[in-house]
Amino acid sequence: MEIHSFRCFGAHDGEGNPALVIEGESSSSSARQAFARARNVTCVWIDPSDEPDVIASVDYFYPHTRSPLCLHATLAVGRRLFELHGAEDELTVKTSTGGQRLGLTANTNDEVFVRLQAQNVMQPVIASDLVGHLMEVPGLQPVRTPFVASVGSPKLLVEVANTTTLYDLEPNLPAIVAWSKDIGINGIYAYCALGNDSYEGRNFNHVDPKLEDSATGVAAGALSSILGHGVTLLQGRAIGRSCRIRTRIAGPDILVGGSVYRA
Numbered sequence: 001m002e003i004h005s006f007r008c009f010g011a012h013d014g015e016g017n018p019a020l021v022i023e024g025e026s027s028s029s030s031a032r033q034a035f036a037r038a039r040n041v042t043c044v045w046i047d048p049s050d051e052p053d054v055i056a057s058v059d060y061f062y063p064h065t066r067s068p069l070c071l072h073a074t075l076a077v078g079r080r081l082f083e084l085h086g087a088e089d090e091l092t093v094k095t096s097t098g099g100q101r102l103g104l105t106a107n108t109n110d111e112v113f114v115r116l117q118a119q120n121v122m123q124p125v126i127a128s129d130l131v132g133h134l135m136e137v138p139g140l141q142p143v144r145t146p147f148v149a150s151v152g153s154p155k156l157l158v159e160v161a162n163t164t165t166l167y168d169l170e171p172n173l174p175a176i177v178a179w180s181k182d183i184g185i186n187g188i189y190a191y192c193a194l195g196n197d198s199y200e201g202r203n204f205n206h207v208d209p210k211l212e213d214s215a216t217g218v219a220a221g222a223l224s225s226i227l228g229h230g231v232t233l234l235q236g237r238a239i240g241r242s243c244r245i246r247t248r249i250a251g252p253d254i255l256v257g258g259s260v261y262r263a
Contacts, residue, residue, distance in 0.1 A: 001025035006076035009215035009258040011234065011244040017215045018263060019044060019076040029059075029066060036061035044073040046080065049094060055081060059096035064211075068097040069152040071114055071217025071256055078104035078112035079260040090115070100152055105255070111246070113257030114217070116151040118225035123148055124156075124183045131158055134179060134188065135171045143193075151221035151254055154185040155203075159192060163200055166192050167238060173207050180205065189219040191233070199223065200234040215243035221256045224249060 002023050010016025020039065023046040027035070036043040040063050047057040058077050060067040074093070081091055087106035094101050103115030132140035135158075143159040160166050169190060180187050187205025194200055201223075203216040214236030224231050224247040236243040248255040 004076075004080050005263040006079055006260055007263045008072040008075040008260050009217070009235075009243040009245050010261065011236075011242040013261070015236075015242050016259065016261070017072040017213075017236075017241070017243060018042065019070075019073040021046060021073075021076050021080045023080070032059065032061050033066060037063045039063075042070055042073050044070065044077055045096075046077060047096065051094070053092060054094045054101070055085070055091050056093045057096050058093050058102075066097065069095055069100060069218065071152075071221075072215050074102060074104070074114050075112040075217075075257065075260045078106065078114070079262075082106050082112070103253075105257075110259050110261060111257050112260050113246075113248070113255040115250070116221050116254050116256060117252060118222075118254060119150040119152065119154070121148050121150045121154045122184075124185075126156075130179075131188075133172075134176050135169055135190070137169065147226055148185055149222035149226045151218055151225060151256070153218040155187060155189040155205075155216075155219050155222050156180075156185055157219070157223060157226065158188055158190045160190055162192050163194075166190060166200060166202060169202065169204075170209075171204050173204060173209060176204050177207050186218075189216060189222070191219075191223065194234070197229060198232045198234070200237070202235065202238055210239075212239055214239055214241035215245055215258070217245055217256045217258075220245040220247050221254045223247075224254050224256075230255075 007016030191201035203213040
């Protein structure tokens with residue numbers, strides 16, 4: 001078994017979301033979950049693929065649960081695969097849960113990008129006071145109509161007025177988790193515009209506020225899908241781990257990426 005440690009989406013050197021990439025190991029799902037829990041970090045296993053055009057199968061585990069997709073861990077997988085196979089061509093991996101195909105590309109700036117597609121999702125009926133209730137800000141008026149979008153993990157995207165509003169949020173996390181489960185989405189992503197296609201955001205999909213994400217790549221992809229253009233998305237300031245996610249639109253595809261360094 002080989003274990004490789006990376007930091008992904010870092011806004012500056014030494015920052016970013018940590019991930020362990022494990023290869024050459026074929027344990028059960030329960031053993032993998034125990035491994036991730038014991039190390040208290042996102043872990044992703046690179047497994048052999050039985051499809052000739054897919055270089056590997058990838059299996060994601062957060063400390064608390066198995067996940068169908070984790071973009072910062074996918075960036076770490078990409079960096080490791082490019083070390084092994086070179087970065088001249090796009091590589092394709094497939095998720096173990098759900099079978100989603102992901103194209104991986106790299107550039108000369110130590111950045112890896114994941115090629116995704118917007119997914120069709122049902123739009124829930126949202127009462128006018130629901131977002132304010134869940135966010136525990138009575139009368140909160142989002143800048144635009146909240147919208148569910150997905151590139152692999154559906155989020156309710158809620159635009160707020162500015163960074164002050166964004167970082168003052170102390171939402172009712174149990175209520176968000178329960179409501180999200182009822183309608184089949186993965187939490188609320190609150191964000192605000194900074195100008196010049198730059199945004200800042202926070203992800204709310206855990207009951208424990210200490211588990212707030214420092215980078216949510218699927219939210220960046222979902223945001224690009226509804227805006228129709230690439231973005232730079234800042235995240236992680238709320239927990240002291242500054243991250244920067246970049247996206248690009250390439251025809252029908254959305255590329256989501258950022259820096260990846262060995263930790």
